[in-house]
Amino acid sequence: MMSEAQSQLATYRQVIDSFDNALVYILAERFRCTDEVGLLKAKNNFPPVDPDREARQLSRLRQSALDSNVDPDLVESLMKSIMKEVVLRHGQIAAEYAAKQR
Known part of the structure; x- marks a missing residue:
C-alpha cells in the first residue's frame, strides 16, 4: 500500500513531467520561430549573430529570473x-x- 508521502511524491512527479513536456514543446516552437529568422537572415545576407541582441536578451532574462526567484546564472x-x-x-x-x- 502506498503511503501518503509516496502518493504525494507521485503526484509531484506527474506535475513535473507535465512541465518537462511543456518545456520541450515551448523549445520546439521557439526553434520553429528562430528557424524562420535564420531563413530571413540568409535571404537578406544578415549576419548570423547579433551580439547586441544576445546581450540585451541575457540581461532581460537574468532580471526575469531574479524577479521569479530562479538562479540567474542557471537561466543564462x-x-x-x-x-x-x-x-x-x-x-x-x-x-x-x-x-x-x-
Whole structure:
C-alpha cells in the first residue's frame, strides 16, 4: 500500500513531467520561430549573430529570473546553450539556402 508521502511524491512527479513536456514543446516552437529568422537572415545576407541582441536578451532574462526567484546564472547558462544551437541552425539554414541559389 502506498503511503501518503509516496502518493504525494507521485503526484509531484506527474506535475513535473507535465512541465518537462511543456518545456520541450515551448523549445520546439521557439526553434520553429528562430528557424524562420535564420531563413530571413540568409535571404537578406544578415549576419548570423547579433551580439547586441544576445546581450540585451541575457540581461532581460537574468532580471526575469531574479524577479521569479530562479538562479540567474542557471537561466543564462540555459539560454546560452539555446542560443548556441540557434546559431548552428542558422548556419545550416544559410548553407542550404545558398546551395539552392546556385
